[in-house]
Amino acid sequence: xxxxxxxxxxxxxxxxxxxxxxxxxxxxxxxxxxxxxxxxxxxxxxxxxxxxxxxxxxxxxxxxxxxxxxxxxxxxxxxxxxxxxxxxxxxxxxxxxxxxxxxxxxxxxxxxxxxxxxxxxxxxxxxxxxxxxxxxxxxxxxxxxxxxxxxxxxxxxxxxx
Numbered sequence: 001x002x003x004x005x006x007x008x009x010x011x012x013x014x015x016x017x018x019x020x021x022x023x024x025x026x027x028x029x030x031x032x033x034x035x036x037x038x039x040x041x042x043x044x045x046x047x048x049x050x051x052x053x054x055x056x057x058x059x060x061x062x063x064x065x066x067x068x069x070x071x072x073x074x075x076x077x078x079x080x081x082x083x084x085x086x087x088x089x090x091x092x093x094x095x096x097x098x099x100x101x102x103x104x105x106x107x108x109x110x111x112x113x114x115x116x117x118x119x120x121x122x123x124x125x126x127x128x129x130x131x132x133x134x135x136x137x138x139x140x141x142x143x144x145x146x147x148x149x150x151x152x153x154x155x156x157x158x159x160x161x
Contacts, residue, residue: 022065029061032129039125040118042110049113052106060099067092 020028033054042050070088078085114122 025065036125039121049110056103056106063099
C-alpha cells in the first residue's frame with residue numbers, strides 16, 4: 001500500500017490552522033490522543049504506562065499551539081528582522097526537540113511492551129497524527145523523511161505496504 005502524499009496534507013493543515021481557535025485546537029489534540037490510545041488497544045498492564053505518554057503528547061501539542069500563535073503574531077518579521085526570525089526559529093526547534101525527547105522518554109517503557117500488531121498500528125496512527133502531536137513544523141523538514149522511513153522495511157526508499 002502506498003503512503004499518502006504529505007505535501008498536500010501539510011499545505012491544507014497550514015491553511016486550516018489559521019481558522020481554528022485555541023479551544024478547537026485543544027479539542028483536536030484530545031481527539032487524536034484518544035484515537036491513538038484506542039487504536040493501540042492497550043492491555044491493563046500497558047494502560048498503567050499510558051499517562052506519561054499522554055502528558056508528553058499534550059505538552060507537545062500545547063507547545064506547537066504556542067508556536068503557531070507566535071508565528072501568527074510575528075508575520076512579516078522576516079522582512080524587518082531576518083536575524084531575529086532565525087533566532088526565534090532556532091528557539092522553537094530547540095523547544096520542540098526537548099519536547100520530542102521527553103515524549104520519547106515517556107513512550108519507551110510503553111513501546112517496549114507493545115506486541116507486533118500494536119507496533120504496526122502505532123506506525124499507521126502516527127503517520128496520520130497532526131503536526132501538534134508529533135512536532136512537525138517544530139523539528140524542520142527532516143521529520144517527514146524520518147517518519148516515512150518507519151514504513152520502509154528494506155531501506156530502498158519505497159513504502160512497501
